[in-house]
Amino acid sequence: MPACPSRITPEWRDDMEGENMQLTHLDAHGKASMVDVGEKGETRREAIASGRIVMQPETLALLADGALPKGDVIATARIAGIQAAKRTHELIPLCHSLALSKVALEFDVDALNNCVHVEAMCRLTGRTGVEMEALTAVSVACLTLYDMCKAVDKSMRIDAVQLEQKSGGQRGDYQRRVDAPIVTGDSVAREVSLGDRCDSPCVRVKFLAELRERVGESETIVALDQLDNCDVAGLKATLTARNGAFEVLGERRVLCAINQVMANDSARITDEDEVAFFPPVTGG
C-alpha cells in the first residue's frame, strides 16, 4: 500500500505556512522588485546547496589522479565557487550584495556513479538568506569542473543543483527530505479496514511504526485454523513459528489492539478481527 502522502511536502512548506504564499521579488503589480530588508533584524543565517557533474569513468580517473591538462581541477573549482558566492549579487538581478562570513566547498569524487558531488556552505549574520550564494557557488564550481575537464570529455552533465538546507530568518528553517513521510495504513478514520475477505475464518494482523520495521512487513493475514489458541498469545506463537522475525512480539513492551481497542495476551480473537501490534506510544 502506498503511504498517505503528506499534504504539506517539505519542498514548499516554507511558503505554505501562514499567508506567505507569494513571490517576494514581485510587487503588487507583478513587476520585479528588490525586497527592502532594512527593517529586518539581523540573524545568523546558513545555507547548504549541492550539485554534481557526471562524466566518463576515464575522465573521472584523470581528475582523481591530477593528470588533466589544466592541473589541479578540484582546487581551482573550490576557488571558483568561493569567488562566485561573493559575486552572486552581480549575477542574480534582485539579490542583495552580502558580506559573507564564511564560504566552504566540499568535493566528493564518486567512482561508483561516475560523478563529482559538490557541496557549498555559505554563512553570515544579516538580514537576508544565503541560499542563492550557496546555489551560485555550486553552479560555478560545477562549470569550472566542466571547463577544466572539457578537453577530454564534452559529454559531461551538470545536474541536481539544489538547496539542501537553510537556517535563520523569518521564514524558518528548511531541510530537504529524502524519504517520503511514513504514515501507517490507508484505512479511513473511524473504520476498521476489512480488505479482501478470506475464504476461511481469518484475522488481519498489522505491525505499526518501529515494529513494522523490525518484523519487515506492515500487514499479514492469518487463518484462524492455524492458531492453537484463538487469543493474542496464540497468534504471537503462530507468527513466531512461521518466521523468527516475529519473536519481537514476545517483548513485554509490545502492545496490542484488537479492532482498535487495547487488548492483552489472553484477549480472544475471532473471525475478521483486525489485530495490531505496536510499540509504546510517543505522540504529543
Place this chain on the structure above:
Amino acid sequence: MDVHKDIRVSVQHEPFSSADDGSELGRGRTDIGAVVCFTGLVRDFNESPDVTGLTLEHYPGMTERTLEDIGREAWQRWSLKAVRIVHRVGYMAPGDGIVRVSAASTHRRDAFEACDFIMDFLKTRAPFWKKEHAGSGDYWVKERATDYADADRWES
C-alpha cells in the same frame, strides 16, 4: 462530534489554523469564563542534539477514537464547556506545532487541569509514534517513564 458534549478532535497533516488557538471556543458564548490552550512544538534536540525534523505516524481510526475517549474522560472529571484536541501527523520541522489542546470552562482551574490531564493521557495512550531525523540518522523515539508517571498522577 458528541452532540451532548462539545468535544472535537482532529488528526491532520496540515499546520494548525488560526481557529485552533481556542479563541473560537468563547465566540458567541457568555457562559465561558476561561479558555486554556496548550501547544506542543518540535524541539531541535531530544534524543540527539541536532534533530532536523520528525515524522509522526499514527493508527488511523484508533487514534481519533482514543482522543475522543480522553476528551470524554476529561469531561467527566471536570466541569467543562468545550474541548478541542488537534494532533498533526507526517513530517514536521523544529519549531512546528505538533499538538494543540484547548479546554473551556466557567472557572480557570477546570480548564487548566483538563488540559494537563488530556496531554498526560494523550502521551501515554494515543497511538502516535515519532521518528526523529538527525545528523546521525533516523530513529524511533523511545517511550519515557516520566510520561507514565505523569499519567499516573490522575489515577488516585
